Amino acid sequence: GENVEQHPSTLSVQEGDSAVIKCTYSDSASNYFPWYKQELGKGPQLIIDIRSNVGEKKDQRIAVTLNKTAKHFSLHITETQPEDSAVYFCAAHLSNSGYALNFGKGTSLLVTP
Amino acid sequence: NAGVTQTPKFQVLKTGQSMTLQCAQDMNHEYMSWYRQDPGMGLRLIHYSVGAGITDQGEVPNGYNVSRSTTEDFPLRLLSAAPSQTSVYFCASSEGRSSSGNTIYFGEGSWLTVV
Numbered sequence: 001g002e003n004v005e006q007h008p009s010t011l012s013v014q015e016g017d018s019a020v021i022k023c024t025y026s027d028s029a030s031n032y033f034p035w036y037k038q039e040l041g042k043g044p045q046l047i048i049d050i051r052s053n054v055g056e057k058k059d060q061r062i063a064v065t066l067n068k069t070a071k072h073f074s075l076h077i078t079e080t081q082p083e084d085s086a087v088y089f090c091a092a093h094l095s096n097s098g099y100a101l102n103f104g105k106g107t108s109l110l111v112t113p
Numbered sequence: 114n115a116g117v118t119q120t121p122k123f124q125v126l127k128t129g130q131s132m133t134l135q136c137a138q139d140m141n142h143e144y145m146s147w148y149r150q151d152p153g154m155g156l157r158l159i160h161y162s163v164g165a166g167i168t169d170q171g172e173v174p175n176g177y178n179v180s181r182s183t184t185e186d187f188p189l190r191l192l193s194a195a196p197s198q199t200s201v202y203f204c205a206s207s208e209g210r211s212s213s214g215n216t217i218y219f220g221e222g223s224w225l226t227v228v
Contacts, residue, residue, distance in 0.1 A: 006155075009153075031212055032211050032212055032213075032214055034211075034216070034217070036219075041221075041222075042221060042222070043117075043203055043219035043220050043221045043222050044156070044203070044219045045219070046216050046217070046218075049214065049216070051214055089155060089156065093210075093211040093212045094158075094211075095212065099144045099146070099161060099163055099207065099209075099210050099211055099212075100146060100158050100161050100171060100211065101156075101158075101211055101217060102158075103148075103155040103156040103157075104155055105153060105154060105155040106155050
């Protein structure tokens with residue numbers, strides 16, 4: 001089936017530093033790429049998303065970039081804070097259904113004070 | 114402001130038992146789905162529905178049944194539970210196609226242990 005690869009699986013940064021998480025996808029027909037944040041014991045929550053007709057999108061301290069030719073997209077978090085500590089998932093829409101998402105395996109981000 | 118509601122939150126089953134995980138959404142969303150989350154595996158799609166009376170299989174459908182008799186509800190049935198079905202289950206919904214940029218909203222999860 002179609003794959004979404006996510007790296008790294010764990011990431012530790014100091015408060016105030018930047019964090020970058022990278023994903024690649026295989027379905028060239030995917031055109032929607034959301035990022036979810038999951039805190040312990042909770043369901044995933046959307047933090048930012050990007051459509052394939054856009055190369056970059058920013059929302060305060062978070063940004064996502066998309067390189068559709070290379071089929072990879074990245075999440076950038078600047079000025080990290082301890083409350084950014086969570087598991088982050090990238091996803092790509094499954095073109096054969098149009099509704100469902102194909103998820104990466106997640107990145108556990110730890111921001112140390 | 115309920116969103117996607119799942120019950121129960123926690124459940125322990127014996128091998129061979131059956132049970133139903135309930136999911137309800139109050140946003141009049143067309144699309145609903147069930148994912149399971151296992152350590153190091155991310156979220157994998159079990160079944161999904163694009164409207165009342167319409168369901169389809171996802172990546173890992175074996176051992177699970179679904180039905181969609183109303184827009185609001187999308188229960189997941191385990192017919193004969195197996196230890197391999199020990200997992201965290203998430204129900205999700207969206208107004209429309211993710212390919213059109215519609216946000217998928219997740220419930221809080223149901224932790225299932227099969228012994």
